Amino acid sequence: MTTPATAALRKTALNPIHRQLGAKMVNFGGWDMPLEYSGILSEHEAVRTRAGLFDVSHMGEIEIRGPGALGLVQLVSCNNAAKLAIGQAHYSGLMTSRGTFVDDLLVHKISDAHYMLCVNAGNQDPDYEHIVEHNKFDATVENAGPRHSQLAIQGPRAKEILQGLTPVALDSIHYYHFTFGQVSGVECLIARTGYTGEDGFEIYFSPEQSAKLWGDLMQAGGPAGMLPCGLGARNTLRLEAGMCLYGHEIDDTTTPWEAGLGWICKMEKAPFLGSDVLAQQKRDGLKRKLVGFEMLDKRIGRDGYPVLIGGKEVGRVTSGGPAPFLKKNIGMAYVPSEFNAVGTDIVIGIRGQGEAARIVALPFYKRPQ
């Protein structure tokens, strides 16, 4: 039975299957998405030890084509797309003219005249408008979300499970590279990327193939103990892996330097949107920096809770919660630069009471190599 509340939400092609599986559903950025199926903790553990399958079809895809494609990508994105080989992808930021984030994204180089940008679900329309606004290169820009579905298969057994369904030799797709090939007879872009900190793949394909691919992957993954995973585990996994989430660690008020993302910000390329502001910030020094912290006792410092140093509120938790694999409670926050050293004792205000925490190095979790 559709209620007025969910009727207004966007749905992926797999929505009926999530509901059939008994998923708890949640409104995520205007999309009716599965939060969890068997439980966030069990799904998180599956990804860290075996494999998990995520419907991430809500994500956006923006295709940029034509002789002006590279020029446009280079202007709006802070990483250096000129360094990408065909079949290679990188993590980057879509920048405002103030050097802050419109979004974070993956840039895939399909050919010299064709780039595919994978962007956040809730930002795909503003991202598209932003790119079009700056298109003085006569490139063709397409908001291609509606004609893409996307599944992520993540975990140490992801490759073995996916290999059973594709003639592509997955060992030959290195991390942050991609190829076009068939999965279960369906044409896909197969990328060795992910948002969990584990090995795995993200596959992009036409929406009408969604049920077939989900079903075939679930069947292939069953014997290996693969579980369907929702946005709850997607969040605990990325937090544990120290990855940023737009709207939390990064937004249109934060710069890559502050967020610890200097490694995606390539000042050596020609000026890009906001690069002048970023150069100035580098010269002036940073007022605040993103840090990771660990709670010292059992109480949980959550999103939005105040961070205190020396009895004074200096910031707010950007993301905080349990780290199920590490069995601790962790979080990230912006603190004044002078306090960002690993080992610094901080206090998180939890419902009126101060709880001890300590700054730790990011990422919290790194998968065994």
Added chain:
Amino acid sequence: MYPKDYRYTKEHEWIKVDGANGTIGITDYAQHELGDVVFVEMPKVGTQLKTREPFGTIESVKAVSEIFSPVAGEVIETNSALADAPELINKDPHGGAWLIKVRLADPKEAAALMDAAAYETYIAGKAKEHSA
């Protein structure tokens, strides 16, 4: 599913009355709504509770929920098993994962709460609201 000798609140707590005392916990419906429980915060023994006053919190991965007392009374025991095994609330919400025991201010107060049949009707109505 819902023990016939318990009484239930709209906030999904249950109480089992035993003479002058009562045992209080949250219902299976509540634990399912919460998801995996990771931490429980409970009042100290000796705390005086008022009816419908919050007496602690249950934290799941994603959220913090207050727990409200179905009755007035004094906390005489808290369930120490939950400190190391909060997940018991998901596994055995009506039995092993009781939260507190109280000395009832009025042993007849709980009788006015919903019985199992009324509670089952109440949550069936909520399930209709949710499913879409």
